[in-house]
Amino acid sequence: MMIEDDVFRRKRFVPSKMTTFGFTKSDGQYICETDLMDGAFHAILSVSEKGAVTGKVIDRMNDEEYHQLRSRQFDGPYVHSVRQAYVQWLRHIGETVCDGVLFASxxxxxxxxxxxxxxxxxxxxxxxxxxxxxxxxxxxxxxxxxxxxxxxxxxxxxxxxxxxxxxxxxxxxxxxxxxxxxxxxxxxxxxxxxxxxxxxxxxxxxxxxxxxxxxxxxxxxxxx
CATH class of the missing domain: 3.90.1150.30 (Aspartate Aminotransferase, domain 1)
Incomplete structure (x- = not known):
């Protein structure tokens, strides 16, 4: 499930707004991080200079990526809560640092x-x-x-x-x-x-x- 693609499909990132929001730039990538679910998870969003978006949610318990977030096979209440928290964070970023466009490309x-x-x-x-x-x-x-x-x-x-x-x-x-x-x-x-x-x-x-x-x-x- 490409959650990031769905959230940012009709949006364009504005570098000046990203910097103000708290993104840091390293090796051609803008990176933003936050904790989710009272610190139980850590989310990382990376945006390339061309606007390509990748995201990762880390489970703090084992310090591994929480793959259940992206699998249609996992949709229990807890997974749903984690996914919802991540999507809300992404949407907040989109509303704050992006300009809307008519189409994806x-x-x-x-x-x-x-x-x-x-x-x-x-x-x-x-x-x-x-x-x-x-x-x-x-x-x-x-x-x-x-x-x-x-x-x-x-x-x-x-x-x-x-x-x-x-x-x-x-x-x-x-x-x-x-x-x-x-x-x-x-x-x-x-x-x-x-x-x-x-x-x-x-x-x-x-x-x-x-x-x-x-x-x-x-x-x-x-x-x-």
Whole structure:
């Protein structure tokens, strides 16, 4: 269970705020520590200069990492209390030292800005249920039809490889689906949760340049 990814998915760390909060910097990592559960546990959060987050909770009784925190098999009252205390600490950090962003990846946020600049369209978030509440739809002002949809999904949804790591993708209507999928394997897929014959999904992980993706955005805007 990647608790940290869930808490910080749509947030960006601000170094000046981190320093004020109490983070220390060492070897390119910002580190913050605290005790939990009246000192029974010790939590350590590390954030790289690029924003990659890792966390660890140490059981003071045996000075070992408390792995039960991350296992779905352990959800008794005590484990739940430890997990809740850790999540509350992470959320407090997020609210204090982070700025909110629309999407998880830098490229998804840049694409959203480019769409705003070119079409004066901001995304709306029509779903309330997790994890769909982070899905942003870009619509035509007159018809309200989507021309783009940015989603945060597990790699397994695209590759069927049981990889639970999450990635931002953008769904776009396309009349060159077969060409796009064959030209960029592993980056462009038949549309996830859309018509596989007329929509594509592009991975937003800085593999393709923004302008290349925007060419498909413009095409989708015209086709819809």
């Amino acid at each position: 830098d490229q998804a946020n840049r694409i959203a800005e480019l769409i705003l600049d070119q079409y004066d369209v901001k995304p709306d978030f029509p779903w309330e249920e997790k994890p769909y509440q982070s899905y942003g739809a870009f619509r035509h002002a007159d018809t309200r039809k989507w021309f783009a949809l940015i989603m945060n999904v597990q790699w397994d949804k695209l590759l069927k490889n049981k990889d639970e790591t999450r990635v931002d993708i953008i769904n776009l209507k396309s009349d060159t689906l077969e060409e796009a999928v064959s030209r960029y394997p592993g980056v462009i897929f038949p549309g996830y949760h859309m018509n596989h014959k007329t929509w594509i999904s592009i991975v937003l992980a800085d593999v393709l340049p923004d302008e290349v993706i925007m060419q498909w955005v413009r095409s989708s805007y015209a086709l819809t």
